[in-house]
Each structure stands twice: as C-alpha cells, then as structure tokens.
Amino acid sequence: MEATFLLTLLITFLASFIGYELISKIPQTLHTPLMSGSNAISGITLIAAILIYPEAGESQLLKIIVLIAIAFATLNIVGGFSVTGRILEMFKKND
Amino acid sequence: MIEIILFVSSVLFIFALKLFGRPSTAHRANTFAMLAMALAVFSAFNFDFSKYDSAFYITIVVSGLLGVLISKRVQMTQMPELVGLFNGFGGGASGAIAYVELSNNSLVMSDFFVAIFSMVIGVFTFSGSIIAVLKLRGKLNNVNTTIANIFSAFLPPLILLPAIWEEIEILSLEYFMLLSLVAGIIRVAVIGGADMPVVIAFLNSLSGIAAMSAGFIVNSIILIVAGALVGASGIILTLLMCAAMNRTLLDVLKGGFGGTAINNEYEKDPISTSPEDVAIQLSYAESVVIVPGYGMAVAQAQSAVKELTNTLKDKNIEVKFAIHPVAGRMPGHMNVLLAEVDIDYEDMFTLEDINSEFSTTDVVIVLGANDVVNPLARTDKDSPIYGMPILDVDLAKQVIVLKRSMSPGYAGIANPLFINDNAKMLFADAKEGLENIIKSFELV
Numbered sequence: 246m247e248a249t250f251l252l253t254l255l256i257t258f259l260a261s262f263i264g265y266e267l268i269s270k271i272p273q274t275l276h277t278p279l280m281s282g283s284n285a286i287s288g289i290t291l292i293a294a295i296l297i298y299p300e301a302g303e304s305q306l307l308k309i310i311v312l313i314a315i316a317f318a319t320l321n322i323v324g325g326f327s328v329t330g331r332i333l334e335m336f337k338k339n340d
Numbered sequence: 341m342i343e344i345i346l347f348v349s350s351v352l353f354i355f356a357l358k359l360f361g362r363p364s365t366a367h368r369a370n371t372f373a374m375l376a377m378a379l380a381v382f383s384a385f386n387f388d389f390s391k392y393d394s395a396f397y398i399t400i401v402v403s404g405l406l407g408v409l410i411s412k413r414v415q416m417t418q419m420p421e422l423v424g425l426f427n428g429f430g431g432g433a434s435g436a437i438a439y440v441e442l443s444n445n446s447l448v449m450s451d452f453f454v455a456i457f458s459m460v461i462g463v464f465t466f467s468g469s470i471i472a473v474l475k476l477r478g479k480l481n482n483v484n485t486t487i488a489n490i491f492s493a494f495l496p497p498l499i500l501l502p503a504i505w506e507e508i509e510i511l512s513l514e515y516f517m518l519l520s521l522v523a524g525i526i527r528v529a530v531i532g533g534a535d536m537p538v539v540i541a542f543l544n545s546l547s548g549i550a551a552m553s554a555g556f557i558v559n560s561i562i563l564i565v566a567g568a569l570v571g572a573s574g575i576i577l578t579l580l581m582c583a584a585m586n587r588t589l590l591d592v593l594k595g596g597f598g599g600t601a602i603n604n605e606y607e608k609d610p611i612s613t614s615p616e617d618v619a620i621q622l623s624y625a626e627s628v629v630i631v632p633g634y635g636m637a638v639a640q641a642q643s644a645v646k647e648l649t650n651t652l653k654d655k656n657i658e659v660k661f662a663i664h665p666v667a668g669r670m671p672g673h674m675n676v677l678l679a680e681v682d683i684d685y686e687d688m689f690t691l692e693d694i695n696s697e698f699s700t701t702d703v704v705i706v707l708g709a710n711d712v713v714n715p716l717a718r719t720d721k722d723s724p725i726y727g728m729p730i731l732d733v734d735l736a737k738q739v740i741v742l743k744r745s746m747s748p749g750y751a752g753i754a755n756p757l758f759i760n761d762n763a764k765m766l767f768a769d770a771k772e773g774l775e776n777i778i779k780s781f782e783l784v
Binding site for chain 1: 353361370373377383392395400402403407422427434443444544547550554555562563566572663665670671673680
C-alpha cells in the first residue's frame with residue numbers, strides 16, 4: 246500500500262515535470278488554445294464520475310450530484326476540444 | 341487490456357503537448373488529445389456498459405451536444421469567458437466527485453485528506469470562475485478589499501470551528517464546502533478586470549489540480565497524469581502573466597489593484613490628429629508596428645485591422661504586430677483575434693522579439709492599449725507599474741495612439757507617451773478610427 250502510494254506520487258511528479266518542460270516551449274501565440282485545450286483535458290475527471298456512479302446509485306441525492314459532475318465534465322471535454330479545434334484551424338491555414 | 345489502453349492514452353496526452361509546441365502542428369495535437377481522452381473515458385467503463393442507467397447516458401449525450409453548440413457559437417472575443425466557464429465546470433465536477441466519495445465511503449486517512457483537498461480546491465475553482473466570468477462580462481464591478489481582508493482574517497477560526505462546536509461536526513463536509521464556495525467568490529471579486537489573465541490561468545491550474553487529486557481518490561493513474569499536465573500548464577501561464585506585470589501571484593490575488601484613477605494629470609495637451617493625416621503619415625512609412633490591446637477586442641476591430649494591414653502591405657509597407665503577454669483578458673487573447681482574421685502568426689511578435697526594433701520603426705499604431713506601453717514603467721520608481729516589462733513604442737520615430745479619450749488604463753495613471761513629441765492622438769473607437777484611416781487612404 247505504502248509502496249503503491251509512493252509510486253503514484255512519483256508518477257505525479259514525473260507527469261508534472263514533463264508537462265512543465267513541454268508546455269514551457271509553447272509559444273505565446275498559442276496560449277489561448279493551450280488554455281482551452283487544457284480545459285478540455287481537465288474534464289478527464291469524468292473518469293472518476295464514471296467509476297463512482299454505480300456505487301452512488303443507492304442515494305438519490307448523491308446520484309444527482311454525480312450526474313451534475315458528469316454533465317460538467319462532459320461539457321468541458323466536448324466543448325473544450327471543439328473550440329480548441331476551431332482556434333487551431335485558424336492557425337493552420339496560415340501555413 | 342484496460343492497462344494497455346490507459347498506457348496508450350497517457351503517452352498520447354504527452355505527445356499532444358509536444359505537438360502543441362508549433363502553430364503548424366498544433367491542430368494535430370488536438371486530435372491526439374481527443375483520441376487520448378476517448379480511450380481514457382472508454383477504459384473507465386471496463387467493458388461493462390450495462391451498469392449504467394438511462395439517466396447516465398442521457399446526461400452524457402445532452403451535455404455533449406450542449407458543449408458542441410456552445411463551442412460553435414462562441415465568438416473569439418468571448419474566449420476568456422468561455423475558458424473561465426469551463427475552468428469552473430472542471431473544478432465543480434472534481435469538487436462534486438470528492439464530496440460524493442467523502443459522504444459515501446469510509447476512506448483511508450491519506451485518501452480522506454486528498455478528498456477534502458480536492459473538494460475545497462474544486463468548489464473554490466467553481467465559484468471563483470463564475471465570478472471571473474461575471475467580471476469579464478462586465479456584470480460585476482470591483483468589490484472593496486476590506487470584505488476580503490475581514491474574511492481572510494476570520495478564515496482560520498472558521499476552519500477550526502467544527503472541531504470545537506460539535507453540532508457543526510455532523511455537517512462539517514457541507515460546512516467546508518460552503519466555506520470554499522464563499523472563499524472563491526470573495527477572492528476573485530476583489531481582483532480587477534485587467535488582472536483576469538492571471539486569474540483565469542490560475543483557476544485553470546486549480547481545475548487540473550482538483551482533477552489530479554480526484555485521481556488519487558479513485559486510484560486512476562490517467563486522471564493523475566492528465567490532471568498534473570493541466571495543473572502544470574496553468575501554473576506556467578500564471579507565472580508568465582505575473583512576470584509580464586512584474587507582480588507576484590500573491591499580490592495579484594490580494595486584489596484591489598487598479599480600476600481607479602490615481603493620477604491623470606498632464607503637463608500639456610496632447611497633439612491630436614485626423615484619419616487623413618494618419619493615412620498620409622502611414623503612406624510615407626516603410627515599417628509599421630501595430631500594438632493591439634483590450635480596446636481592439638472591445639471594439640471588435642479585428643477585421644478593420646486586417647483591412648488596414650492589407651492596404652499597407654499593398655503599398656509595400658512592412659507591417660508587424662507587437663503583442664504584450666497581458667494584452668487582453670487571457671493569455672494569447674490578441675493572437676487568436678488576429679489569427680481569426682487571417683493575419684499570419686509569423687507577423688505577430690512577442691515583447692522580447694520586437695522591443696529592439698522600435699527605434700528603427702517609422703510608425704507605431706497603439707490600438708486600444710495603454711499601461712503596456714507606458715514609459716513610466718521604465719522611469720518612475722513610485723509608479724505602480726514600475727519594473728513591468730513594456731513595449732518601448734516611445735522609442736519609435738512616430739507614434740499614433742488610437743484611443744477614445746485621455747482616460748487612464750487599468751493602473752489608473754497618466755501615460756506620458758500620449759504627450760511625447762513623437763506621438764499623436766487619434767481620438768476614436770478602435771474600429772471606427774481604423775475604418776476612417778482606410779477610407780482616407782483612397783484619397784491620398
């Protein structure tokens with residue numbers, strides 16, 4: 246248990262580090278699509294909602310709260326990627 | 341099998357970030373990230389789709405469609421609001437998940453604290469983002485910082501209250517949720533409009549951190565990895581924005597900066613000019629640099645900018661754009677508006693890349709920008725913007741400032757650039773002013 250927790254922490258650290266290195270190289274011109282794109286990625290919390298939904302079913306209130314989380318996260322993912330695609334398309338045609 | 345899918349998904353996310361590094365490959369980055377997301381979400385079902393009822397699927401489909409609808413309809417000038425709103429949704433979702441896990445399960449100690457953390461950050465992000473959106477829409481003015489200071493002072497006792505007062509303890513989850521909600525509202529409410537790039541980037545980071553901690557609760561590595569990437573991205577942008585204003589994050593979050601005129605006195609009257617004179621001035625130039633600011637976005641002047649750019653380029657005049665990191669209301673805001681009207685990103689320059697060129701530039705057009713071109717940042721130690729990196733447009737041969745009035749910018753101080761010997765004011769709305777200049781060109 247302790248070992249897996251530490252391993253998870255290591256992965257967290259590595260992911261943050263890689264993220265930091267790669268994102269630092271992204272030019273200012275792309276900062277808005279970077280934000281809308283990372284918006285979409287933060288919707289990944291949908292996974293947590295999917296995982297806990299079956300257990301939450303016993304309580305009506307908790308079920309509704311998870312459904313709200315699902316709605317928020319899905320909006321985030323779909324809307325985020327869609328608008329990012331729209332922005333990046335504008336940069337692409339300049340090429 | 342699930343592990344393999346998740347592994348591929350993580351790798352795709354990281355490759356997506358790598359591809360995002362260049363405008364020419366960035367659209368592929370989006371495809372990679374979408375694919376990664378689809379795989380990750382698919383894996384969460386663990387091939388068992390029957391566990392989920394119709395309410396679940398209906399919610400996904402309806403909110404997905406809504407997401408598409410919003411993203412197709414939103415205008416590029418509204419991007420800050422949209423990103424702000426989505427930050428709130430992401431944070432809210434993670435907060436809600438943490439709340440459900442806290443009330444549903446007996447979590448082990450470490451998970452319990454991570455879940456509390458996730459809930460607090462998520463709910464704070466949610467309420468803070470909603471306030472940020474209202475501010476960006478101009479529906480909410482600056483709130484006096486006193487309220488925020490009183491709240492901050494009372495926060496430690498408020499947090500400790502459930503420990504001593506047993507009646508609250510049963511409700512302590514809801515109690516903490518309420519505290520985070522109020523904290524988010526108050527914290528963002530005291531921060532002024534032009535500090536929104538920092539706020540939006542910071543909340544973006546928090547939404548990632550909330551997702552990452554949700555990953556700890558449900559033991560999902562992919563959630564941790566993706567959340568950490570978003571958290572890192574938001575922090576980088578936050579720090580870049582702060583550096584561009586020579587202020588610390590703490591100072592920005594403290595609020596109360598700007599919005600009121602401190603000193604708007606000028607020693608002499610500025611020289612005002614006419615669209616006709618500007619057209620003549622421009623037609624004799626060899627190099628022109630345009631400095632867009634929030635005023636361009638407000639006036640929706642992008643198309644007029646494009647038209648003027650075309651007119652100038654047809655006359656073999658070199659046109660460049662100088663974009664300050666905090667111009668507009670979110671990182672990269674100006675770049676997107678210019679890209680929308682087909683201005684080549686090769687013509688958009690950052691502060692570091694263009695500052696050395698101003699002294700050899702014939703004409704600079706300042707379009708709805710103010711504090712980011714205020715030379716006091718270099719010279720006046722007592723100025724609130726002292727030390728902030730600015731675009732050195734005052735060094736250019738001639739400067740035209742297109743602005744509606746002499747009113748101060750966000751920092752609330754006079755801008756001596758306006759009365760500089762090489763500067764002329766064209767008092768007009770950004771769009772109208774540009775259109776009149778273009779019309780005058782036909783007569784030149």
